[in-house]
Amino acid sequence: MILKNLLLRLPKGGAEQQAIAAGEIDAIIDHSSSNVILLPAARRALRQVAKNEASNKAAIANSLLAGLPHADYRRLLPDLELLTLRFGEVLHEPGVPIRYVYFPMGCLISLLATAEGDQALEVGLVGYEGMVGISLVLGVDVSSVRTMVQATGPAMRMDAARFHQAFRQSPPLRCELYRYAYAKLALARRTVVCNHFHAIEARLARWLLMTSDRLLSKEFLLTQAFLAEIFGARRATVNEAASALQQRKLITYKHGKIRILDRKGLEAASCPCYTKIERSGKREGRRETSPQKEKTA
Amino acid sequence: MSPRQRKPQHKPKARRAGVTTVVVLRLYIAGGAPNSLQAIANLEAICREYLKDGHKLEVVDVLEHPQRAMAEGVLVTPSLAKLTPLPSATVVGNLSDKARVLLALGLKRKVQ
Numbered sequence: 001m002i003l004k005n006l007l008l009r010l011p012k013g014g015a016e017q018q019a020i021a022a023g024e025i026d027a028i029i030d031h032s033s034s035n036v037i038l039l040p041a042a043r044r045a046l047r048q049v050a051k052n053e054a055s056n057k058a059a060i061a062n063s064l065l066a067g068l069p070h071a072d073y074r075r076l077l078p079d080l081e082l083l084t085l086r087f088g089e090v091l092h093e094p095g096v097p098i099r100y101v102y103f104p105m106g107c108l109i110s111l112l113a114t115a116e117g118d119q120a121l122e123v124g125l126v127g128y129e130g131m132v133g134i135s136l137v138l139g140v141d142v143s144s145v146r147t148m149v150q151a152t153g154p155a156m157r158m159d160a161a162r163f164h165q166a167f168r169q170s171p172p173l174r175c176e177l178y179r180y181a182y183a184k185l186a187l188a189r190r191t192v193v194c195n196h197f198h199a200i201e202a203r204l205a206r207w208l209l210m211t212s213d214r215l216l217s218k219e220f221l222l223t224q225a226f227l228a229e230i231f232g233a234r235r236a237t238v239n240e241a242a243s244a245l246q247q248r249k250l251i252t253y254k255h256g257k258i259r260i261l262d263r264k265g266l267e268a269a270s271c272p273c274y275t276k277i278e279r280s281g282k283r284e285g286r287r288e289t290s291p292q293k294e295k296t297a
Numbered sequence: 298m299s300p301r302q303r304k305p306q307h308k309p310k311a312r313r314a315g316v317t318t319v320v321v322l323r324l325y326i327a328g329g330a331p332n333s334l335q336a337i338a339n340l341e342a343i344c345r346e347y348l349k350d351g352h353k354l355e356v357v358d359v360l361e362h363p364q365r366a367m368a369e370g371v372l373v374t375p376s377l378a379k380l381t382p383l384p385s386a387t388v389v390g391n392l393s394d395k396a397r398v399l400l401a402l403g404l405k406r407k408v409q
Contacts, residue, residue, distance in 0.1 A: 023332075038330070042331065
């Protein structure tokens, strides 16, 4: 409506109206309201530019994407869609075909192995360092775990078919994801051992450290019910473990908000699995970047 | 007194006859919108070809400086204003019509 009025206000048959008819104009200056009114095509184009800039910035926020050579990343970019994942959202269910793969940026995703009914146990944690939907990398297009968003935040998603195509075409992406799949498998194995042999307090400390690393934050929201679910324990047990850590002044836990007060102390309180997982993660990370970059260059 | 007053009026004519006439241009654009980007590219090509160093170009982004567009009476973007040498002229659109731009800049005769 505003645009129509503005068009009428321009000199009849003048150069401005002719240029608009030829599609050569981006904006009209509305002198009555001191506003610059963008024409629809220009508005769409500028929105796209802003979106691309956002995705460019976003890539840096996911280590897997950031580790790719620039040319390979540029090829992926048109198929990557920026979105916000919200707490509690289920991305994949076991046995159900995967429609999208996700590259978390500021969010955190739990991989839950399900038993009968609603029972589930956490077997993996994915943050800015990884990807959700790794079974596609191994040639299986259904998920083996339930993936659930544990902390709200931005992520990039990609259609499974497009992902297959990109995976075939980009050797660096392939190498990086194979290594990542191995790291995830190692983490799942370590988690099984940890769940069996280590006390809940030490496991909770490890889990809080891993969560903090992946969210790059010392403070995050967490409900006891959720913690109990991922540890496969009763709420009372989890509460006891959290209280013990709180008494030792390692964390504070109030109204579902956890804050790590003493990181070093928490590391000492956690089981040795934390250092093992993180060390092997870093080793994989270092290998990921060097040799393949040269191949594509 | 009157001959002194007249003198400055003749000066520009004398300069115009010289080789180094500086053309001062101002291009109003709307950020990275397609026609704006094209106008910049087209104008830069024209300046490179016909004006070389003999020009000054200021690009005003009306999305960043809307007050400039208001104050200077701009109606649409992209829009090119030739400020000097007089007479001033305006061309609107993405400047892909080279002949029209050259005519407005007073360069058409040189081309022919």
